[in-house]
Amino acid sequence: MKKVVVNKKASQTLLQFFPWVYRSDIVTPLEKFGIEVVHIENEQGKFLGIGYINPKSTIAIRILSFSNEPIDANFFKKRVQEALYKRLDIPSNAYRLIHSEADMLPGLIVDKYEEYLSIHFVTAGILLFQEEIVKTLFEITAPKGAYITAPESAMRKEGEEPFEKMIGALPEHIEIEENGIRFVVDIKNSQKTGFYLDQRANRAIVTKFMKQKERMLDCFSNSGGFGLYAASKKGADVEIVDISSQALALAKSNFRLNGVVGKFVEANVFDYLRELRKKKAKFDTVVLDPPSFAKSRHQKGGALKGFKDISVNAMKLLDEGGKLALFSCSHYVDMDDLVHIVLKAAKDNHKRVEVLAHMYQDIDHPYILNNPFSLYLKGLLIQVTSH
Ligand SMILES: C[S@@+](CC[C@H](N)C(=O)[O-])C[C@H]1O[C@@H](n2cnc3c(N)ncnc32)[C@H](O)[C@@H]1O
Structure with missing residues (x-):
């Protein structure tokens, strides 16, 4: 295995278990490397970790282990078993089994849906272990089938060819059960x-705070998760809004499957909230x-404007004592930003706001404090009153 020497900055962050080395922090000439597994040292020769390198990528090394251990079949078995153990109490037969760096398998995302796996390889480096990983996942979880992909969006950045394939029989639609x-x-x-x-835990939190038969507006609904919980558990009168017809078709099937009804609107939420205001609708x-409105730091300003716009308009649709759940799935728009957005919207609407819950990504998407990027989903549930 080749050695890579990194500078003092990277040495310090690796010693604090940060899982990446940026290209600019590598001392050894990069021409020496292809996409391969490397042993990382600082300029004093101290071992810092084992990772895979992609010299073309800004994040040039992703750490597989902070211990000096072989990256072999046993290594992958141990990682998958540890990940599985952490997820034993999830109230669903669908969960994220491997969440990339947060489960110390960078570039690998694995979801389990009932008896099927969805396996995404999102870096060129993790593809080095494709066969071993698929074999280990099959041995440990014994699925009926798997969908395996290196998606185009990820492979374009990594300079690799995208692909998708299937193992075993995979139904077009898989039925899962959550709470x-x-x-x-x-x-x-x-x-x-x-x-x-x-959003599994947050769907349950928002529903818990609802009374029977409330009117709910579920914006950016995708397959209808929040609205469906509300309709099924609280008999809510639900309006679902998404820009994607495909997402709405799934939402409709989901409502039907659970024997509840809802209203489904294909629209741009930014415009639709204004339309509802004109009609004086109340929820x-x-x-x-x-x-994610902000995929990088540079996009944060625009994202905050977008958040402010939808929050002000949504607040105007609430009846006295109504609740607003506002989420950001961008790492760059954090909980403090959400608080500021809500407070600004409250000032504009002359409202008093009480925080009912702070919400985060569910536990199958672990948050590692040493890696701030592993926290991405944040939400605030607030109650809005006029006095
Ligand atoms: C983070 S997902 C929502 C997940 C959903 N709440 C759930 O629990 O499954 C965001 C959704 O917003 C939709 N979307 C994106 N831009 C939109 C827009 N301007 N208006 C309406 N929907 C939009 C996407 O189609 C996607 O389904």
Whole structure:
């Protein structure tokens, strides 16, 4: 295995278990390397970790282990078993089994949907272990089938060819159950790896605070998770809004599957909230769960404007004592930003705001304090009054 020497800055961050080395912090000439496993040392020859290197990538090394250990079949078995053990108490037969760096398998995302796996290789480096990883996952979880992909969006950045393949029989739609609610998941054609598993706990929190028969507006609904919980558990009168017809079709199937009804609107939430205001519509709970408006630090300003716009308009749709759930799935828009956005919207609307819950990504998407990037989903549930 080749050695890579890194500078003092990278040495310090690796000693604090940060899982990446940036290209600019590598001392050894990069021409020496292809995409391969490397042993990392500082300029004093101290061992810092083992990782894979992609010299073309800004994040040039991703750490596989902070111990000096062989990266072999046993290594992958141990990693998958540790990950599985952490997820034993999840109230669903669908969960994220491997969450990349947060489970010390950088570049690998694995979701388990009932008896099927959705396996995403999102870096060139992790593809070095493709065969070993798939074999280990099959040995440990014994699925009926798997969808395996190196998606185009990720491979373009890594300079590799995308691919997708299947092992075993894979139904077009897989039925899962989460907190007693049934969903159909399309793992080949969905926006994510199949389903927004990270919102599982938050769907339950928002529903818990609702009274029976409330009027709910679920904006950026995707397959209808928040609205469906509300309709099934609280008999809520739910309006679902998403820009994607495919997401809405899934949402409709999900409502049908659970024997509840809802209203489904294909629209741009930014415009639709204004339309509802004109009509003087009122709701008891509004959920705003937009896509990541800020994929990098530079996009944060624009993202905050977007958040402010939807929050002000959503607040105007709430009846006295109504609740707003506002989420950010961008690492760059954090909990403090959400607090400021809500407070600004409250000032504009002359409202008093009480925080009912702080919400985060569910536990199958672990948050490692040493790696701030591993925290990405944050939410605030607030109650809004006029006095
Ligand atoms: C983070 S996902 C929502 C996940 C969902 N709340 C759940 O629990 O499954 C964001 C959704 O916003 C939708 N979307 C993106 N831009 C939109 C827009 N301007 N108006 C309406 N929906 C939009 C996407 O189609 C996607 O389904």
